[in-house]
Amino acid sequence: MRLGADHGVVAFAAAWAQALPRTNFVPGGTARRTQLLQAMTRQLLTALTGPVADPHAGFRVGVDLVHNAMSDPRVMAASMGVLRRRLLTDLQLTGPEPIARLIVLIEQFALGFTTTLRDRVRDAAESISRDEREAWRTHQQQLQRQVRHALLHDPLTGLPNRAALTAYLDIVIARKPSSRIGVCLLNIQRFSAINDTFGTTTADRLLQDTARRFRAVATDRDYYLAHLGGDTFALVVEDTTGPDDAVKAADMALRLLRHPRRIGGHDLSITAAAGIVERPTAAGSSGDLLRTAAMALTWTRRDNPATSWTLFEPAREARDVRRHQLTHALPDAVRRGELTLAYQPIIRLRDNTIVGMHATPRWRHRNLGAVPAGELLDLAERIGILAPLSVHLLHVACTRAATWQATPEPPILSIDCTTAQLRDTGILSTVTAALDTSGLPPNRLQLAVAQDALRDPSDAVAFTLDGLARNGIHIAVNNTGGPANLADSPISTVLLDPRLLNGVDVYLPTYASSTTTLAWLIEMFHDLARTVTATDVRSRDQLEALHDLGCDTARGDYLAHPMTPDAADQLFNPGNRPPSTSPAV
Template structure:
């Protein structure tokens, strides 16, 4: 049966009805066919299929487990060896089968999860095989020791048994004197290293040790030849006579003479080259992106951690975080296969920008890449790398008949290694990449610690806002709106403040924008509205008809809240405030961009008797025909237009004309006008002459607590 046919059948077994037991059964049949004849087991083919069926079921349970844990796959490798599936060919074909067949059966399965299970099976298999070999080695060593201790009468029989074991053993065995001169080598050792017995006898054992061996191996050998230890074990690389290398599990034992003196060295070697190469392949797969062949996130983080784990004086490190602009559009419109080919092409171009050995290109996932300069020479080098990235992506990429243009945003961080850790470096690069995208894409941005500190402070401030509402850290100040004709306080505008326990008093410009971004503005606005309506009811109870109406700002997001009308109705019922004593202010841009359903909400509020005002009128784009249809009572002219009227007798003619035109427009629409930012008597007088009904600003009063408004209203009543 061809491999493609097996893949198709197996995918069908799992996908037809979602039954993993059917997929496991099919995997067992394919598995049994693949490893047939690679190991000697005392089972029929049907028994092998049944046995592998149980293992296959366990594999699917591990692969689909939540939370995922690859450790039980280790036991599957052990079980294979315990059932006498002990050849390297069995392991290699089994691991390859899992990589091919399970991927066909479960295409959504992550490469990391499958590689972890493959590695665990190989690890358990290797461990069990090694234990099996060690048991054999121990039996041989005990046989040697027993031979020395046997009586003279049994010596020849013991030597015969040893010779048979020595000659027929599947593992390589070599015998040397205490000085290391080779005396004998069995056939398995001769074949393993490619030397004849005569060749071996020309060598000393220490000649097979070389500089690449760890110092622990050299020291263990010296201790053994001195008689300070009985044996040692190591995984060691040997070189064959033809130059190829062989990896072995090596055990060297000391054989003592009748008086206990060191006499011989017995070396036993198991060839584990296949397993070692398999581990190398699995290790490579675990550390590299299967699509592009670049280093993956795990290898990138490992390389970066090494830089910070071994800091050196004056050493610097830099990162370029790269994200492709518009990749999702290409992927979604042309298909994932085109997207994958585009990623491969981009990876090749990025690799071309990396020449020195101290730089690494990695794919972090999706369309995100990173360049790591492990020994940066300074910020200029990283900026140059960022420019190179933008340059190499300038030329369009032709894929499948499509001419694709792709650009990238790059976040650059460069600093001394001692400054923070690897996690800080990655986080700052990610933040800087976000800046590059926010500033228009197809560009690089350099990390700015001051800017980052400001944004972190903003984030922390936004994170504390919900708790601040619960702790009642917000309060409301009020600023009067004064009738220009007679100086009466006719209304007060509610202005929210935040008494922060760490940062002190915060003006609205410090937190209203954050509340808009996080969505907390709806909750905060509801609190301000209820708090203000309660205060307005107290003024109404105390001052009667002389009580002012209250004006509360609505943020754009509040005006789009579906519950706005019901919230206002509920607050008015709860506080007992008449609808005519409440005015809601919306900015010009919020009102002009209002959708039909939002206009309907304003109309309902208008019909309830609530006043609607447009704040900062004249600073945005106004559609006058649209304004005519809006349910609005009042326009508030922005203070910037009143600025030119500060000096008596010397008004700015342009500002005067603008204010006059806005007042005329408002009156033509049947609206009243309030001018903001009034700071001088000259401004108040000129605005009155132009026709403004009311003014608001420091000339009349600064924002203050309710008690300040009480004093104004009491004085007004006395007059």
């Protein structure tokens, strides 16, 4: 290459640089731009002066400009102008050959530039749309993580929530089917009172502090800790060897709470109650685990205020479930007339005469079948409807008994009366009102009270019993333990404990001793001038023994089964259909 030519290259490149717009950023600044343009000019020089024409050199220069970030459309216009006007002059080339070659080079330059620019813009457009989708996807994944975290954690304490706990238990149950597992539910006692007294902020901080303390145990012992919202937390103990392991975990957590903490200027002392379930992992679902632990927690709070935890027992659960079902069904049962009275004849043994009818409530639950009278009255008392229910049943029974005619004497109506009812000061007027309304004479009503009525420390019960007796109503007492408190009482009849009859069977070795005891008791009650009634007589041996020992009256399935109201009516009004206006029960 000639020295003069290189001088021309430098001069042309400078002019070229000068002509280019500065809209594109070129890394490396002026120095690099100059360097690039000089290199391109040299390629063009070779193409113009070489032994053969190289039109493709123009194409390559167009490509290089775009690749080096000089891609503004004005770059092409400016370049074509400067190439046409100055290239041959600056390189001192003359004659028709260079002119012809220059024309082709410029054509090829335009082609190279535009082709590359088109490709680059298309690639960029495709790439940014891919980037946008990619960014969108990344963002969605982040959101999903956030949402999942939010869905699975308590916002206040950051601990896994119920959903997370359930998922965790499901995994443990699936992975360790042959091991055992313990779940402890921990509930801060009287939390709502703290909330009300000190405000939500303090209560929230209390929960956070509690979470921190529990977390310390959980981390230390490798327990899984969850916050089920509000004031309830859960600890999961895996691979337990028995209930003790779960109890220990609960106990440790409960003890951690005892140290008071200072929150919002208050020294707060709290205690917690725990419900614990510990069992083989495969014994049931995560839902079962949580439900049974919650049930044990309920037992702690309801029944064991002194202790701080209760271990779940399946038998107790069954009782609880039945009681829950019955409790919910009872109010409706009364309304729908599912409750009836059954009447069991009381027989005078001396002459085999029916002298009375013992009325007991009957409830046939649609799923659970017959509910014993004792359980029914218990439930009614628990949900607070015992008093109205008893009054209702008393009215119904009295009304029916008043219609019973029999010679020589109409039967008395015997009905159970709980000690709780006797404590109600209104009982006397309630009973007399039932008698007045029905027209049943007082001496045809016998109230059977429990033994503890005679031992009740309050004077009210004794007062009530006296009042009832003064009105002519008979009082019978169940299973009295001894004569001492019987003597001064207005009790007219003693109902023998059915268990006394258990051994009365001629084929049993207990026959002699049982009959001796019975004889002794009957004689003693007779000495005290009380009538003796045997209840729940179930065999011929029992009946004969009672008869021989001088027991006055008896009832029991061996004598006569409890009967429906209609059957009872038939008994005392033979030939008469019960009147259509007769009570429904």
